[in-house]
Amino acid sequence: MKARENPFRSERVIETIRYTCTDGDLDTLIAKLAALGNRAAIVGPHGAGKTTLLEDLACVLEARGFRIVPVRLSTDDRRLPRAWSRRAACLGPRDIVCLDGAEQLSALRWLWFRWRARRAGGLLVTSHSQGRLPTLIACTTSPDLLEGIVRRLAPSPAAGAPPAGELFRRHRGNLRDALRELYDFHAA
Amino acid sequence: MSTLRIDISGGPRSYKPGETIGGRVTWQVDRDPKSAELRLFWYTSGKGTQDVGNVDAVAFETPQTHDDRTFSFVLPREPFSYSGKLISIVWAIELIVEPGSNVERHEFVMSGSGSEVVTT
Numbered sequence A: 001m002k003a004r005e006n007p008f009r010s011e012r013v014i015e016t017i018r019y020t021c022t023d024g025d026l027d028t029l030i031a032k033l034a035a036l037g038n039r040a041a042i043v044g045p046h047g048a049g050k051t052t053l054l055e056d057l058a059c060v061l062e063a064r065g066f067r068i069v070p071v072r073l074s075t076d077d078r079r080l081p082r083a084w085s086r087r088a089a090c091l092g093p094r095d096i097v098c099l100d101g102a103e104q105l106s107a108l109r110w111l112w113f114r115w116r117a118r119r120a121g122g123l124l125v126t127s128h129s130q131g132r133l134p135t136l137i138a139c140t141t142s143p144d145l146l147e148g149i150v151r152r153l154a155p156s157p158a159a160g161a162p163p164a165g166e167l168f169r170r171h172r173g174n175l176r177d178a179l180r181e182l183y184d185f186h187a188a
Numbered sequence B: 001m002s003t004l005r006i007d008i009s010g011g012p013r014s015y016k017p018g019e020t021i022g023g024r025v026t027w028q029v030d031r032d033p034k035s036a037e038l039r040l041f042w043y044t045s046g047k048g049t050q051d052v053g054n055v056d057a058v059a060f061e062t063p064q065t066h067d068d069r070t071f072s073f074v075l076p077r078e079p080f081s082y083s084g085k086l087i088s089i090v091w092a093i094e095l096i097v098e099p100g101s102n103v104e105r106h107e108f109v110m111s112g113s114g115s116e117v118v119t120t
Helices: A010-016 A026-035 A050-063 A082-088 A107-116 A143-153 A164-170 A175-187
Strands: A039-043 A067-072 A095-100 A122-127 A135-138 B003-008 B020-028 B035-046 B052-060 B066-074 B087-098 B102-108
Touching: A010 A143, A010 B035, A026 A050, A026 A135, A039 A050, A050 A067, A050 A095, A050 A122, A067 A082, A143 A164, A143 A175, A164 A175, B003 B087, B003 B102, B020 B035, B020 B087, B020 B102, B035 B066, B052 B066
Parallel strands: A039 A122, A039 A135, A067 A095, A095 A122
Antiparallel strands: B003 B020, B020 B066, B035 B052, B035 B087, B087 B102
């Protein structure tokens, strides 16, 4: 199968599957974020949808007139981008800093980052563990959630494709890795 | 309701590097457009992070609610349209009329042979 025809190609997953809140919609989360002083964390393990939810919340905040200042860290690149230093110097109340991967910063670097973002109107982060900021939502996954996503991406399951429950267990709830395995299955 | 169209001169076909792709774009939108732009680009599709290469663009001046314009782009030397198991490279032109999410895309093949390069 050609990559662009694979039902689990990454851009199709991103376009088709957005984070589904089990306890309210995005507006509810935005209201909760405001109640937390616009400083909060989206918490959850790898592949639970934290980044997707952060992007969706950023879109809603932008539509409400905030300027989004995205900062992205990963295990491959834990350094804060140079652009961040320049941007941090002129943050204001209409700016919301969205940091994806707060767990990549050491405790000291996190305190420094938070201090630099103090003038921003908000600071929304994703993290694998609680404690850096008050928890806005704890993202969780389940075999049923994975099965629903797989059905949306491939309504007619391919013969021999691993069942969602088995994938969920094998990848310990990491939906991103489970969907990548399904990509590989279809590519083979 | 908005309608956007991309009509390629001579109908859809494949191209070789250096050839010109041209035609006419038409749009009818509900609100006065602030901008109307046609972009020539390629993008990757498949596993992992998507890559996009913007090659050329034309911004149509003083766009009207109901309008049509002609366009032409000279295609570069690379990259060729390609498909393997992990990645595809897809060429496209895209008409974007703002405000609103009015987008129309036309995908095409560009390579030395005129066919998509395929590896298995």
